Amino acid sequence: MNKYSKYFKDSYGWDKFSTYLSIIGLLLIISGRYAAIFGFILIILAVLRSVSKNKYRRYRELQSFEDFSLILRQKFYKVKQNIYSFKNYKTFKCPNCSQKLRVPRHKGKIIVTCNNCKSEFKKKS
Numbered sequence: 001m002n003k004y005s006k007y008f009k010d011s012y013g014w015d016k017f018s019t020y021l022s023i024i025g026l027l028l029i030i031s032g033r034y035a036a037i038f039g040f041i042l043i044i045l046a047v048l049r050s051v052s053k054n055k056y057r058r059y060r061e062l063q064s065f066e067d068f069s070l071i072l073r074q075k076f077y078k079v080k081q082n083i084y085s086f087k088n089y090k091t092f093k094c095p096n097c098s099q100k101l102r103v104p105r106h107k108g109k110i111i112v113t114c115n116n117c118k119s120e121f122k123k124k125s
Contacts, residue, residue, distance in 0.1 A: 008051065010053055011050065011051045011052060011053060012049065012050060012051070012052045012053070012054070012055050012058040012059075014050045015049075015050075015058070015062050016065070016066070017049070017061060017062050017065040018049050018050050019046075020065070021042045021043070021045055021046035021049075022043050022046040024039070024042055025038075025039040025040065025041075025042035025043035025046065026039065026043070049061070085102070087105075088104065089102045089103065089104055089105060090102070090104075090105050090123075090125050091103075092112060092123055094114040094116065094117060094119060094121075095119070095121060096114065096117050096119045097116050097117045097119075099114055099115070099116040099117070101114060101115075103125050104125060105125055107125040108124065109122055110122070110123065110124075110125050
């Protein structure tokens with residue numbers, strides 16, 4: 001037992017990226033025959049990352065993964081906001097300056113005032 005603890009003493013350890021690799025690997029193993037091979041490779045990669053002695057490189061990999069996942073989360077949030085906005089608001093373009101204007105839906109015929117050029121026009125919301 002002491003022999004194993006001495007070996008793992010300076011290893012990098014398990015992090016968020018290793019967790020995601022192992023979860024994706026398990027999902028690929030469940031999904032099918034040829035994907036299972038790739039799933040096993042991902043799980044082995046996650047384990048090898050956790051016992052690695054090169055902490056600096058593993059930390060850089062984790063930072064790259066977190067940067068990539070942040071971009072994906074931001075795009076997902078924008079899509080979610082667009083869906084919410086489409087459901088609750090209607091978007092018009094000003095006939096004079098082509099400024100986009102957002103008005104609430106289901107208010108009937110309203111007079112829309114452009115914030116940019118101060119022109120007014122009637123639209124159905």
